[in-house]
Amino acid sequence: MSSDSSIIEMTADLNLEAPSPEQWYALYVQVNHEKEVAKRLEQKEVTNFLPLLETWSKRRDRRKRIQIPMFPGYVFVHVLLDSSANLAIVKTPGALSLLHNSEGPLSIPSFQIENLQTLIGSVKPLELHAYLKEGDWVRVARGPLAGCVGILLRTDPKRGRLVVSVDIIKQSVSVELDLEDVEAIKKN
Numbered sequence: 001m002s003s004d005s006s007i008i009e010m011t012a013d014l015n016l017e018a019p020s021p022e023q024w025y026a027l028y029v030q031v032n033h034e035k036e037v038a039k040r041l042e043q044k045e046v047t048n049f050l051p052l053l054e055t056w057s058k059r060r061d062r063r064k065r066i067q068i069p070m071f072p073g074y075v076f077v078h079v080l081l082d083s084s085a086n087l088a089i090v091k092t093p094g095a096l097s098l099l100h101n102s103e104g105p106l107s108i109p110s111f112q113i114e115n116l117q118t119l120i121g122s123v124k125p126l127e128l129h130a131y132l133k134e135g136d137w138v139r140v141a142r143g144p145l146a147g148c149v150g151i152l153l154r155t156d157p158k159r160g161r162l163v164v165s166v167d168i169i170k171q172s173v174s175v176e177l178d179l180e181d182v183e184a185i186k187k188n
Helices: 003-014 034-043 083-090 110-121
Strands: 023-029 047-049 052-056 065-069 074-079 095-098 137-140 149-154 159-166 171-178 182-184
Touching: 023 034, 023 110, 034 047, 034 074, 047 110, 074 083, 083 095
Parallel strands: none
Antiparallel strands: 023 074, 023 095, 047 074, 052 065, 137 149, 137 182, 149 159, 159 171
């Protein structure tokens, strides 16, 4: 067996594929139009992903289970982004724009979308969580430290430290807590 054929067989065994030139992007859409935009993108044969959460409706007259967008105002699209694809996407009724910076549309790493798809497909109940990053000002919402305000330091994905400072004497103290018990303080 030649070395070329053995490399081909090993590649086939490992199921190695070349990275796709298509990338994921976040499409900002009109709130409450996410499902309609996703349907219209499918009609245009644009691969998209709209993660949905099942919840109880908030109607006064009756309660029933409904599916709502996990991230209101966003639909994820998977495309090879060129000017014609960009135009087709943003011209979709209900679509506003692709998330971008000064250099152009921002792509989302594939593993993040794959993680979302895996979570959606699991039988475990999901709940939204505030996006917190190290250095954010937070308020403790539950537990014995409720009401304390400080800066978040992360120790691992579920735990963190709340740093409370007395600026005038330039001293701080910290305490470990569950990240579920804190909420970001909204900036004015």
